[in-house]
Amino acid sequence: MSQSMRQEEIPTACPRCGKPINQNRSSWGRIQTSCGEDGCRQYVYRINKAKRIDKERQDAVTALSQAILHATDVLMQMDREHGHLQAQQIVEAIEWKRCKHDKITILEENAVAARRRAEKAEEHNQHLEALYKQRIQELEEEVRIYQSLESTIHSIGLRQLEQQPEA
Numbered sequence: 001m002s003q004s005m006r007q008e009e010i011p012t013a014c015p016r017c018g019k020p021i022n023q024n025r026s027s028w029g030r031i032q033t034s035c036g037e038d039g040c041r042q043y044v045y046r047i048n049k050a051k052r053i054d055k056e057r058q059d060a061v062t063a064l065s066q067a068i069l070h071a072t073d074v075l076m077q078m079d080r081e082h083g084h085l086q087a088q089q090i091v092e093a094i095e096w097k098r099c100k101h102d103k104i105t106i107l108e109e110n111a112v113a114a115r116r117r118a119e120k121a122e123e124h125n126q127h128l129e130a131l132y133k134q135r136i137q138e139l140e141e142e143v144r145i146y147q148s149l150e151s152t153i154h155s156i157g158l159r160q161l162e163q164q165p166e167a
């Protein structure tokens with residue numbers, strides 16, 4: 001854990017069991033992130049790991065958006081006449097998100113079928129439905145990312161069109 005935490009960020013209680021921590025800590029003492037009990041240490045570890053994965057995922061999305069924006073910007077600067085069309089072609093290449101929509105429909109149908117079976121009190125199918133739902137959420141998130149990328153690129157294309165000098 002970083003020692004450069006600001007005073008107000010230093011936890012005063014274990015995030016899992018609530019036991020007081022960092023109470024009599026000297027300014028150079030190690031900052032406790034949990035009470036030190038096994039279950040609590042593992043809890044803090046899992047939370048920090050999940051936060052790190054979320055951040056990595058967010059960074060990957062940001063890097064992807066920037067790479068696409070950069071590529072389309074370069075295209076439009078290099079060729080004022082056709083650059084925006086090439087940029088739009090890139091967007092069309094991203095359009096395979098449509099396939100994902102189809103996949104989502106199938107998954108949703110599967111989830112409904114799974115629920116019908118689950119209603120017969122089959123725990124296994126309830127578990128299956130939960131898995132389907134999770135997968136649907138993941139796919140929807142991917143679709144959302146691609147849609148936001150697409151609209152960003154599209155608006156750049158439009159701006160570029162507006163800036164084209166009248167022939």
Ligand SMILES: [Zn+2]
Nearest residue numbers: 014017035040
């Ligand atoms: Zn604890």
